[in-house]
Amino acid sequence: MKYMHFNSSCSYTALAMLLEEKRIDTEDTEIALEMGLPWLFAKEGDEYLAGPMIQGAKWFDLYLKPKGFCLQEEPIEKYRLPEYLKNHKLCMLGIKRIEITGKHAVVFHEYNGRYCFSNPTKESSGQPTEIFLSEEELLDSTEDTVLVGYLKEQEPQSVNYNKLREESAQVIRDNISEIEAFCTITHKPQEYDEALNKLFRALLLDGITMLELAGESKLAAKFKSIQKDFLDFMGGERAGLLADAISLDKISKLAEQYILLIKNGAV
Numbered sequence: 001m002k003y004m005h006f007n008s009s010c011s012y013t014a015l016a017m018l019l020e021e022k023r024i025d026t027e028d029t030e031i032a033l034e035m036g037l038p039w040l041f042a043k044e045g046d047e048y049l050a051g052p053m054i055q056g057a058k059w060f061d062l063y064l065k066p067k068g069f070c071l072q073e074e075p076i077e078k079y080r081l082p083e084y085l086k087n088h089k090l091c092m093l094g095i096k097r098i099e100i101t102g103k104h105a106v107v108f109h110e111y112n113g114r115y116c117f118s119n120p121t122k123e124s125s126g127q128p129t130e131i132f133l134s135e136e137e138l139l140d141s142t143e144d145t146v147l148v149g150y151l152k153e154q155e156p157q158s159v160n161y162n163k164l165r166e167e168s169a170q171v172i173r174d175n176i177s178e179i180e181a182f183c184t185i186t187h188k189p190q191e192y193d194e195a196l197n198k199l200f201r202a203l204l205l206d207g208i209t210m211l212e213l214a215g216e217s218k219l220a221a222k223f224k225s226i227q228k229d230f231l232d233f234m235g236g237e238r239a240g241l242l243a244d245a246i247s248l249d250k251i252s253k254l255a256e257q258y259i260l261l262i263k264n265g266a267v
Contacts (some may be wrong), residue, residue, distance in 0.1 A: 001118070001129050002016045002017050002020065002027065002028075002118075002120065003027075003120070003121065003122060003123040004028060004121060004122045005027060005028050005029045005040060005118050005207050006028065006029060006032070006051075006052070006213060007051075007052065007205075007206075007209050008051070008052040008053070008206070009032070009052045009120070010052075010085050010104050010105040010121075011030075011052065011053070011055040011092070011094075011104075011105040011120075012028035012031050012052060012105065013027075013028045013105075013120035014092040014107050014120050015028075015031060015060055015063075015092070015116075016028055016030075016031060016069075017092075017107045018090060018091075018092060018107065018149075018150070018151050019069075019089050019151070019248070020253075021151075022069065022151060022153075024067065024249040028120075029213060031035040031060075031063050032051075032052075032210075032213060033213065033214070034063055034162075035059070035060075035062040035063040035215075036062065036161060037054065037210060038051075038057075038211060038213055038214040038216075039165065039168060039214075039262045040054055040059070040089075040164060040259065041054075041167075041168040041169075041171040041175070041207075042054055042059075042167075042168070042171060042173050043171050043174065043175075046121060046198055047197065047198045048171065048174075048175045048178075048199060048201070048203075049202055049206075050153065050201075050202035050203070050207045051202075051205075051207065051208060051209050052204030052206060052209075052211045053201070053206055056071075056073065056147075056149075057070065057071040057072070057073045057149065060149075061159075062159050062161075062164075064151070065154075065156065065157040065158075065159060066156055066157065066158060066159060067234075068153055068154060068155065068156040069151050069152065069153055069154065070151075070152050070154055071149050071150070071151060071152075072149065072150055072151070072152045073147050073148070073149045074147070074148050074149075075126040075145050075146070075147055075148075076145065076146045076147075076148050076149075077144070077145055077146075078080070078139060078142055078143070078144050078145065078146060079139075079168070081136045081138065081139070081142060081146055081148075082115070082138060082139070084113060084148070085108050085115060086111045086155035087140075088148070088150065089107075089108070089109060089110070090107065090108070090109055090150065091107070091108050091148050091149060091150040092105055092106065092107050092108075092148070092149045092150070093105070093106065093108065093146050093147065093148045094106075094142075094143075094146070094147070095117075095131075095138075095141040095142055095147070096141055096142075096143075097131070097141055099192060104119075104120075105120060106118065106119050106131060107120075113130070114132045114133060114134055115133045115134075115135070115138050115159065116131075117128065117130065117131040117132075117133070118130060118131055119131045121249055132190065155185065160251070164198050165257040165262050165263060168262050169262050169263060171257045172203070172255050172258060172259055172262075173255070173259070175199065175202060175203060175255075176203075176251065176252050176255045178199055179199055179200065179203075179248070179251065180186075180243075180248050180252070182195055182199055182242070183241065183242040183243040183246065183248060184241060184243050184248075185241070186240070186241060187238075187242075189238055192238055192242075194235060196234065200230060200261055203223065203251070203255065204223060204226060204227045204230055205227070205256075206256065208223045208224055211223065211258070215263065219254065219257055219258065219261075221252075222250075222254050223254055225232040226246050226247065226250060226251050226254070229246045230245070230246050232245070233245035235245070
């Protein structure tokens with residue numbers, strides 16, 4: 001059984017489960033470090049992403065292609081999913097369950113009257129490592145279109161990180177610019193809630209996790225001090241400007257230190 005070793009790493013653990021069937025023994029942390037995840041940032045729509053929120057074929061293939069694999073992703077309409085799974089063993093997909101917070105990656109491995117999934121979880125979480133769903137429960141747990149991923153063998157390919165490093169550095173700078181603009185205007189509570197994941201999560205949560213994973217504990221600790229000020233503001237009355245609660249100058253300087261690590265080729 002593969003377990004999660006860092007926050008929100010269910011999709012990376014699910015990928016490790018798929019690889020195990022291909023006789024590649026790895027873990028979420030090994031995948032993250034080998035593909036250079038601590039040094040990758042992205043923006044999708046209006047949301048900034050880092051760490052475990054960077055997922056999917058484009059990113060997982062950074063790890064897979066040198067090993068002679070790629071991740072095939074197939075959008076399946078909900079009504080087709082039960083029959084599809086019966087005919088496609090060992091694939092990963094996202095489900096939503098009452099007992100699970102948010103969308104969660106699982107690995108389908110068998111149908112025996114129920115749909116059987118391996119459930120990535122932390123070893124000490126007390127959560128079940130297997131989930132068994134009836135067809136009705138499966139349909140209740142999925143969106144109208146489900147992205148199903150499975151491994152495909154191919155010729156090994158090398159990966160060029162130079163462009164990704166440049167893009168990641170620019171994403172961080174854009175993120176800081178939006179944070180600065182956001183923090184200097186008062187907002188309604190709902191707007192703060194919406195900005196939590198869109199603007200702040202990449203640097204003040206997932207980025208910290210990635211720095212710790214990469215052994216950059218000193219820089220992670222500095223980001224954590226800003227994280228504390230931010231969470232104190234979010235947990236309070238949210239009166240006044242966020243710029244008065246967190247140091248924009250400090251977060252900007254720390255972001256530049258992070259960019260320096262990226263540009264120095266820390267992969």
